[in-house]
Amino acid sequence: MRIIGTVGLPGSGKGEAASVARELDIPVVTMGDVIREACRARGLDPTDHHGEVAVALRQEEGEAAIAERSLSMIREKLTEHDVVLVDGIRSDTEVERFEEAFGSDFVLIAIDAPFEVRKKRIERRKRDDPNVESLKDRDERELNFGMGEAIADADMTIENTKTIEAYHKQIRKVLEEGEYNDLQR
Numbered sequence: 001m002r003i004i005g006t007v008g009l010p011g012s013g014k015g016e017a018a019s020v021a022r023e024l025d026i027p028v029v030t031m032g033d034v035i036r037e038a039c040r041a042r043g044l045d046p047t048d049h050h051g052e053v054a055v056a057l058r059q060e061e062g063e064a065a066i067a068e069r070s071l072s073m074i075r076e077k078l079t080e081h082d083v084v085l086v087d088g089i090r091s092d093t094e095v096e097r098f099e100e101a102f103g104s105d106f107v108l109i110a111i112d113a114p115f116e117v118r119k120k121r122i123e124r125r126k127r128d129d130p131n132v133e134s135l136k137d138r139d140e141r142e143l144n145f146g147m148g149e150a151i152a153d154a155d156m157t158i159e160n161t162k163t164i165e166a167y168h169k170q171i172r173k174v175l176e177e178g179e180y181n182d183l184q185r
């Protein structure tokens with residue numbers, strides 16, 4: 001059994017890693033989905049209130065709130081699959097919660113790309129949604145949650161600075177050839 005977490009700043013490539021996992025029939029639990037579900041439960045539109053609800057959940061239920069809420073989703077996938085990808089871990093507190101829940105079966109992969117590269121990618125995506133928070137603000141918000149510490153604590157770092165094909169290939173190598181099995185926390 002393996003629980004593979006990914007951590008990385010906005011636009012680094014977590015979503016693309018999750019797509020590759022799905023292609024390989026590895027189930028993905030997205031922390032974003034947990035937040036979107038909480039938005040809907042509060043009658044709020046996730047498009048406008050995602051960040052705010054993420055902050056509120058942590059204030060109301062503690063720093064590990066979102067990780068906590070994702071655990072049952074992960075355990076459910078583990079009844080039928082040996083490997084689960086957890087997309088978008090946000091803080092060192094969340095990392096600790098996963099370690100506590102899964103011990104050495106949990107490994108953490110950081111995905112990294114420089115600010116300018118991420119900015120270009122996000123701008124390309126932004127055309128459909130011009131109101132999104134600036135990348136600098138998002139970076140700041142994520143880093144305030146403790147993402148820097150989580151990134152520093154990863155068991156492996158993947159640089160996503162080249163083509164999308166090269167990146168997919170790299171992720172496939174880790175997931176398909178079981179490279180994650182060599183990782184140790």
Ligand SMILES: Nc1ncnc2c1ncn2[C@@H]1O[C@H](COP(=O)(O)OP(=O)(O)OP(=O)(O)O)[C@@H](O)[C@H]1O
Nearest residue numbers: 009010011012013014015016121125162163164167
């Ligand atoms: N190597 C790459 N080359 C070109 N485009 C890329 C590359 N990696 C990712 N992208 C694109 O950049 C955008 C951001 O990538 P992705 O959604 O995977 O990042 P993310 O870390 O999940 O970001 P967020 O936290 O904002 O959701 C997407 O539109 C994605 O298709």
